[in-house]
Amino acid sequence: xxxxxxxxxxxxxxxxxxxxxxxxxxxxxxxxxxxxxxxxxxxxxxxxxxxxxxxxxxxxxxxxxxxxxxxxxxxxxxxxxxxxxxxxxxxxxxxxxxxxxxxxxxxxxxxxxxxxxxxxxxxxxxxxxxxxxxxxxxxxxxxxxxxxxxxxxxxxxxxxxxxxxxxxxxxxxxxxxxxxxxxxxxxxxxxxxxxxxxxxxxxxxxxxxxxxxxxxxxxxxxxxxxxxxxxxxxxxxxxxxxxxxxxxxxxxxxxxxxxxxxxxxxxxxxxxxxxxxxxxxxxxxxxxxxxxxxxxxxxxxxxxxxxxxxxxxxxxxxxxxxxxxxxxxxxxxxxxxxxxxxxxxxxxxxxx
Ligand code: AHR
Numbered sequence: 001x002x003x004x005x006x007x008x009x010x011x012x013x014x015x016x017x018x019x020x021x022x023x024x025x026x027x028x029x030x031x032x033x034x035x036x037x038x039x040x041x042x043x044x045x046x047x048x049x050x051x052x053x054x055x056x057x058x059x060x061x062x063x064x065x066x067x068x069x070x071x072x073x074x075x076x077x078x079x080x081x082x083x084x085x086x087x088x089x090x091x092x093x094x095x096x097x098x099x100x101x102x103x104x105x106x107x108x109x110x111x112x113x114x115x116x117x118x119x120x121x122x123x124x125x126x127x128x129x130x131x132x133x134x135x136x137x138x139x140x141x142x143x144x145x146x147x148x149x150x151x152x153x154x155x156x157x158x159x160x161x162x163x164x165x166x167x168x169x170x171x172x173x174x175x176x177x178x179x180x181x182x183x184x185x186x187x188x189x190x191x192x193x194x195x196x197x198x199x200x201x202x203x204x205x206x207x208x209x210x211x212x213x214x215x216x217x218x219x220x221x222x223x224x225x226x227x228x229x230x231x232x233x234x235x236x237x238x239x240x241x242x243x244x245x246x247x248x249x250x251x252x253x254x255x256x257x258x259x260x261x262x263x264x265x266x267x268x269x270x271x272x273x274x275x276x277x278x279x280x281x282x283x284x285x286x287x288x289x290x291x292x293x294x295x296x297x298x299x300x301x302x303x304x305x306x307x308x309x310x311x312x313x314x315x316x317x318x319x320x321x322x323x324x325x326x327x328x329x330x331x332x333x334x335x336x337x338x339x340x341x342x343x344x345x346x347x348x349x350x351x352x
Contacts, residue, residue, distance in 0.1 A: 038068045040301065041089030042098040045126075046077035048176075048209045049238040050271045054352035055100070055125065055291035062294025068301060077102055077176065077208070086110045090117045096301060097121045099136075103178035104129040111135035122300060122310075124293050126180040138310040140296060142318060144181045147287045148188025150320055150337055151266050153330040154285045155231065156192070161326045164258060165198070169228050171221045172204035173214050173243060175235040181289070182206070185235045185268060202229065207239040214242030222250045230258045233266045237274030240267035240283055254282045256324060270321055272350050279342040281323045288318040291352055321346075 040063065044056055056072070063070035071094060073085035079102050089097050090113055097119055101107060107128045112135060114121050120137040127139055159168070172189050175182035186204060193201035202225055207214035214234060221229060232247075234240040247254050247263050255262035267274055270288035278286040300310050320330075320339045329336050340346070 038096070038301070038305070039071060039092070039094045040068050040096045040098060041071045041073070041085070041092065041094040043073050043075055043082045043085040043089070043100065045075055045082070045100050045102045047074060048077055049236055049269070050273055051236060051238075051269045051289065051291050051352075052209075054271065055293060058292045058294035058352070059098070059297060060294070062298045066298045066301075068298070075102060079103055079106055083107075083110045086114060090114055090119060093117075094119060096304075098297060099123050099128070100125045101128050101179075102126070102176060104180055104183070105178065108132075108135065120304065122297065124297070125291075133312065137304075138300065138312055138314070140293070140300075140314045140316065142181070142289050143315045144184025144289075145188055146184075146332065147268055147289060147318065148185040149192075149332045150330060151185075151233070151268070151285060151287045152188055152192035153332050154287075154320065154322065154327060154339065155264075155266065156196075157327050157330055158256070158284070158324065162256075162259075166259075167198045167200065168196070168230050168258075169200050169202050169225070170231040170233060171202050171218075171225070171229055172233045173207040173217050173235060173239045174204050175206065175209045175239075177206050181209075181268075182235060185233075189233050207234070207242065209236050209238060211238040211242040214239030215246045216242070218243035218246035219250070222246060222252070227261070229263055231264045231266065235268055236289075237267050237269040237271045237277075237283075237286070240265055240274065240277070244277070244282055256281060256284050270319065271352055272347065275321055275342050275347055275350060278321050279323055279344075279347065284324065285320060285322040285339070287320045290316055290318055 042059060047053055075082040097114055099121055104127055108130050111121055115135055123136045123139040125141045174186050193199045205217045207217045232243050234243050244254050253262045254265050256264055258264055264284045267283045267286045268289050270286045274286050277283045321342050322339050323342055327339050329338050
């Protein structure tokens, strides 16, 4: 867009020069407009989880098959790195910036600089919280609060189906603090715990969306609360892998039979590995968070190139998976959501 404006200025200048009777030398001939490839800078959060790797692969693959050149930057889960990347993209005069923000706040200045440079910014996955929403052109991502509500509704339905009426102790392994995915999912857990008289949320700590930290946090919970934990709410699949390892190493079992002392694991993302554990019943319910942004982004840029303005805020649709046959659908507020049984066929066809 920006480069095309520049080409327009060059053409205008050439027309003025020729109307003044000034003969152009060969070097002065304007380059034919739009011969350069459109360049897109992508600032990714990091590579902390399987989900994140799938998101990077989806975007890199889609752009490799597109007419656009993608410049990729891994922020290593640090906002300062992502802000630096945005500034470098501006210096490189890219045509678009895609930002997956590690946390919600602190983006105003960098996005203002991009706006002043005339570079449209597309925010994906997590959201930015800025004073002026016109600092970015569009956001597309998950409804993380709804994901959390669906997980908690499934748990409530499961306990009802199984006639479990005893007190229930839960622990939470949160994502990166301040990320939209953490804020929404933690809020749903906290609200559900507060809404049930016999549920106690013993503690929440961050596992930073990694397997190693998920395991560390679960080990600490098991040392501290011993046999008191019935449910662990992991805010992504990698944390669930870590928590399951910690539970096994402590000599305990994961599963849905809480009455027999098993610890019920809830997880998010529904990656291939996560769904495998869901099929085995080790993760009781896995609420999907799709990382497949690549093709959507290429389509969005195609449309913007045609002069179309994308929706400013778009939620993507997501599923929910379990091996428990007793719950086919759950209701959250006025909407019903299907719960899909995980099968070998489903796993084989899974894109991530
Ligand atoms: O923002 C999406 C979350 O970030 C995913 O749940 C998690 O796996 C990732 O690292």
